[in-house]
Amino acid sequence: MIKGVLLDLAGVLYDADRPVPGAAGAVARLRDAGLPLRFLTNSTRAPRRVLLEKLRGYGIDLTGDELFTPARAACDLLIACGLKPHLLIHPDLAEDFADLPDTLGPGRALVVGDAGRHFTYDALNAAFRVLEDGADFLALAANRTFRDADGALSMDAGAFVAALEYASRQPPEILGKPAKPFFDAALASMNLAPEEAVMIGDDAESDIAGALTAGLGQAILVRTGKYRAGDETRTTPAPNHVADTVVQAVTHILA
Structure with missing residues (x-):
């Protein structure tokens, strides 16, 4: 039932x-x-504040406690394990990580979300070097595609997570679905x-x-x-x- x-x-x-x-x-x-x-x-481009506002704007009422996002899961894990994050995410998502304690560390974790056009070679290579230095590898999600604003499918973060895994030989811990x-x-x-x-x-x-x-x-x-x-x-x-x-x-x- x-x-x-x-x-x-x-x-x-x-x-x-x-x-x-x-x-x-x-x-x-x-x-x-x-x-x-x-x-x-x-979704790892929009912060939870924006997601809540969007749903409420569509007439779907919900509380913050009812919404589960990979960023929320990542923050809980970083705090529990005392890991300082290196973020490879979309700038719009940064506010979901803004309240992390300054005392996190000395361990480190690479946190990868859907950075969109910010998935540049330099950003990916910097993330790879963080993994080479021994950081944990946390992927907010590893979806293949998503329906973009123009109605067509676009590449999601999964391909970039796979590229980092291939280069570093380090499998990620997936935090979302x-x-x-x-x-x-x-x-x-x-x-x-x-x-x-x-x-x-x-x-x-x-x-x-x-x-x-x-x-x-x-x-x-x-x-x-x-x-x-x-x-x-x-x-x-x-x-x-x-x-x-x-x-x-x-x-x-x-x-």
Whole structure:
């Protein structure tokens, strides 16, 4: 029996800079049914403040505690392990790391997000040298693609994370989806066992296979966002259900 719902953001609740039709109403239906919700994103360009403002602007009301981002996970890990970060991220995301204690160290960690056009050779080489000096390797996410503002797919951070791994021979610790600890943190905040929750996402690899591998009871793939025909057959585990939009996904959950 489903007792909680995890929802991806980009591609599920909004597409580029437009809300998915009916998304706000679908979220409201889940809340009216008494189901706790958590919003999990691999977005690493916009800070959590902007994400919250965007969702609220689309009529989707949520609290900061309901939003789980890789940057939040990274800050928790850096503080817990006493690691001073070398950030290879988009400048817009820097505010999410602004409140880290000045006392972190002497250990170091390279933190890589989607830096966009700031993925220059010099920036990547500086990051590589930090790894060569013994820093831990933290990747906020390693998605292959995302739906860009112009409606087309663009390269995400995954290719650049792979380049650094190849050069340094050091595998990264992935902090966002599909990492099991990312799902576990959201589930723990709802006091739910994995099998009691369902994930709704548009990424068959990170959202769907990631959730099911983490033990979630169900995962629903939506045909919006980065979805391409046949995605439901390209990953293992495969989705339990495929819906045209989040509206149909919610109808399936509540049926």
